[in-house]
Amino acid sequence: MKKAVVAVAAVxxxxxxxxxxxxxxxxxTSEADFFSMKTYVTAKVTGYExxxxxxxxxxxxxxxxxxxLSRTAENSLVSSLNRNSGGxxxxxxxxxxxxxxxxxxxxxxxxxxxxxxxxxLWKFGSTPGxxxxxxxxxxxxxxxxxKLTLSGGNLTMQDKxxxxxxGASGKGIALDSVKAYLETREIKNAVVSVxxxxxxxxxxxxxxxxxxxxxxxxxYIAKLHMSExxxxxxxxxxxxFEENGKRYHHILNPETGYPVDNGLxxxxxxxxxxxxxxxxxxACFVLGIEKGSALAAEYGCTAIFVTKDKKIxxxxxxxxxxxxxxxxxxxxxx
Amino acid sequence: MEIKLFRKGDIAVIVFIVIAAIAFAYFSFSxxxxxxxxxxxxxxxxxxxxxxxxxxxxxxxxxxxPKVVIVAxxxxxxxxxxxxxxxxxxxxxxxxxxxxxxVCLPAKTVITVEGSDVDAVVY
Numbered sequence: 001m002k003k004a005v006v007a008v009a010a011v012x013x014x015x016x017x018x019x020x021x022x023x024x025x026x027x028x029t030s031e032a033d034f035f036s037m038k039t040y041v042t043a044k045v046t047g048y049e050x051x052x053x054x055x056x057x058x059x060x061x062x063x064x065x066x067x068x069l070s071r072t073a074e075n076s077l078v079s080s081l082n083r084n085s086g087g088x089x090x091x092x093x094x095x096x097x098x099x100x101x102x103x104x105x106x107x108x109x110x111x112x113x114x115x116x117x118x119x120x121l122w123k124f125g126s127t128p129g130x131x132x133x134x135x136x137x138x139x140x141x142x143x144x145x146x147k148l149t150l151s152g153g154n155l156t157m158q159d160k161x162x163x164x165x166x167g168a169s170g171k172g173i174a175l176d177s178v179k180a181y182l183e184t185r186e187i188k189n190a191v192v193s194v195x196x197x198x199x200x201x202x203x204x205x206x207x208x209x210x211x212x213x214x215x216x217x218x219x220y221i222a223k224l225h226m227s228e229x230x231x232x233x234x235x236x237x238x239x240x241f242e243e244n245g246k247r248y249h250h251i252l253n254p255e256t257g258y259p260v261d262n263g264l265x266x267x268x269x270x271x272x273x274x275x276x277x278x279x280x281x282x283a284c285f286v287l288g289i290e291k292g293s294a295l296a297a298e299y300g301c302t303a304i305f306v307t308k309d310k311k312i313x314x315x316x317x318x319x320x321x322x323x324x325x326x327x328x329x330x331x332x333x334x
Numbered sequence: 335m336e337i338k339l340f341r342k343g344d345i346a347v348i349v350f351i352v353i354a355a356i357a358f359a360y361f362s363f364s365x366x367x368x369x370x371x372x373x374x375x376x377x378x379x380x381x382x383x384x385x386x387x388x389x390x391x392x393x394x395x396x397x398x399x400p401k402v403v404i405v406a407x408x409x410x411x412x413x414x415x416x417x418x419x420x421x422x423x424x425x426x427x428x429x430x431x432x433x434x435x436x437v438c439l440p441a442k443t444v445i446t447v448e449g450s451d452v453d454a455v456v457y
């Protein structure tokens with residue numbers, strides 16, 4: 001009898017030990033943070049292959065930056081396209097460019113990834129200032145997505161002075177690349193943020209904060225409760241400078257070359273696609289609430305607009321998404 | 335003949351495993367409740383500060399280029415000055431609660447107060 005009790009105790013003990021050990025292995029969390037794509041990247045992966053994944057995520061983002069999207073890295077694809085006014089694209093990049101051109105068209109040019117020469121004049125990220133009016137008009141005249149033709153895998157730029165710039169879509173493209181990789185690994189869930197554009201991956205109820213325009217990078221005004229997807233924001237609080245009492249931010253109107261001034265401080269997009277969440281956040285910021293909402297709906301995405309006067313406008317086009325305002329100084333505008 | 339299932343030594347091992355398992359589980363699932371600020375440079379942790387126990391003004395100057403000066407005092411931490419061009423990190427102000435984050439991109443320096451209640455903040 002006594003032995004039976006001891007035997008049962010032993011079995012329980014071993015089972016418990018195995019359970020705790022096994023749980024530690026399959027629910028292992030691995031974190032990494034690093035700088036790439038001129039921004040801050042964080043990755044938190046839970047699951048059996050989490051260590052492998054965080055290491056690989058770094059390689060994926062670095063590789064995409066240095067070899068494909070960067071226009072400062074000499075040997076990147078985009079640098080080569082800008083130098084040669086076009087060139088051959090690999091299958092994946094051609095797919096991204098094709099979707100970006102679609103956003104350019106559907107947004108009526110509110111999103112445009114040929115504005116490199118224009119944004120260079122503003123010098124955001126280094127010594128920002130108001131550019132010379134003539135220089136701005138000149139740069140603007142050489143920009144415009146209409147000057148691009150994608151035929152097969154071949155991209156041609158009709159204006160040699162146009163400069164491709166993936167600043168408003170590169171972070172989202174990075175999320176899509178990371179997502180494609182994670183789908184091949186044995187993990188439970190992951191949260192990957194490339195400069196604030198975030199991928200929520202796996203089977204989990206996620207909570208995401210929408211940044212407080214007046215607070216630090218970790219403080220938020222509303223929470224999104226959601227299942228997996230990509231979330232990106234564009235905000236006038238991100239990069240800006242003040243001159244003669246006026247604030248100039250980095251989201252430029254492709255029509256004028258000047259910062260958008262329409263009462264918005266931030267737009268957040270929820271999408272299955274990282275590229276769409278990133279590109280549409282810029283497009284919708286430029287378009288404003290009414291036209292922006294319509295554009296987001298066209299892509300089956302949800303757009304959340306935050307205005308200067310602390311109103312939040314949201315039209316939910318996503319499954320499993322709930323918005324909760326956590327900062328009581330903000331209210332719903334619709 | 336009676337087969338002995340366990341010897342005394344075996345039981346000791348079993349007891350040890352149970353205690354170790356419980357201890358492991360306890361330390362795995364319980365976290366510190368203090369307000370911890372973590373400073374990283376290029377992804378490496380260079381300093382962890384318990385903000386709730388900081389009494390005097392503490393100055394931290396990580397080895398970065400451009401230079402940044404971080405100050406912790408009475409429950410908060412901030413970039414006090416930076417030699418970078420846009421000084422976005424200094425404009426961020428003081429970090430006081432779990433999840434608060436300030437980033438200096440040029441110096442690759444990040445201050446995070448641990449304990450955010452969301453998975454991510456989009457910006």
